Amino acid sequence: MGKLTLEEAIVHAKEVAEKNYRGADFESIDSIDDDIKTNCIKCAEEHMQLAEWLEELKSYKDLEEQGLLVRLPCKVGDMVWDNDFGYPESYEIKAFSYGYCDSYVEPDIGIEDEIIFYYENSIGSITGSFPMGEIGKTVFLTREDAKKKLEEIKK
Structure with a gap:
């Protein structure tokens, strides 16, 4: 059957x-x-x-x-990690949108639309944004992943 x-x-x-x-x-x-x-x-x-x-x-x-459903790797309220000044720093996701994040546009690639996450630092102000494509490269879902990347960069 x-x-x-x-x-x-x-x-x-x-x-x-x-x-x-x-x-x-x-x-x-x-x-x-x-x-x-x-x-x-x-x-x-x-x-x-x-x-x-x-x-x-x-x-x-x-x-x-049809490619019309997007699975987000994190949600509003989740913590993400970035390596700022040589140590992992946590940020809380406050919002997301669809568009482009010009601070991450590479000159030879051009502007590409994608999901943009907005984050807040520990003092409570929205301090920046990053495109979803940066997760696993410069922004991490766990502190451990951020530390691993930092160690790779140091080597």
Whole structure:
């Protein structure tokens, strides 16, 4: 048997929901019938919820395939590290945007749009920005990574 696709899973979940809704469409004559109806309706509702979640997942996967979904390496509130004056310094991410960061443009490459992160230093003012492409080069997600890079530079 082949691998189940997301579309097939959505169709299957909706079919199970519909069968259970139809299975609950009868006149109850006792408490056992009431329990059966309740279970059928509960199963139908759960499968409809599953179908909705799968459709949402499908829309995200479609966006990702089209290159319209960006996974950010950090979020607002996270700390990043930079090697300032020979030692790792932490900065808190305060915002991000899409555009270009002219302080990182190399003359021979030109201006390129990308995700820009804005950070705040320890005294609470937004002190600068960096493009996402600098993560792992000049800006690091952990203090240890910043220290490793600093050691490489010293050698």
